[in-house]
Amino acid sequence: MSHADPVRDYLRQSGASHSVIVNGLRGLVENWERVVREIEKGYRLTFDDYLNDMDGRQLLENAMGLAPEEIRAAYRERVVAADRAAELVLVPASRCIWGQIVADDEGWRPEKNWWYFRLPKSPGPQLAEDLKSW
Secondary structure (H helix, E strand, C coil), rough: CCCCCCCHHHHHHHCCCHHHHHHHHHHHHHHHHHHHHHHHCEECCHHHHHHHHHHHHHHHHHHHCCHHHHHHHHHHHHHHHHHHHHHHEEEEEECCCHHHHHHHHCCCCCCCCCHEEEEEEECCHHHHHHHHCC
């Protein structure tokens, strides 16, 4: 690839894995859609996995902001649809899932970075157990 790709450059600088970098914005969108399907079915992974999945949504947000408009436009409807589906199966958390200090440091707010302030309505057994000590 001879032309600059601001999304892949950003992912590289963020320390994303090789597969995430290679798949770029398309991969971030597909991953978010997959995560939303997992939440819809009853999230069966751990709280650490959930944190990673929500970090993936933040990566997607940042990448969308860097992508050229024509690329952004190609994925916007899919992201909006996945977000709407997620909002139906998530409930407000009592605080940022990473904690208030991290939220303040990162500038995350429930209105803009809502994925960091919500939890699955139907956590699987492992996540439900992990949330007891959260």
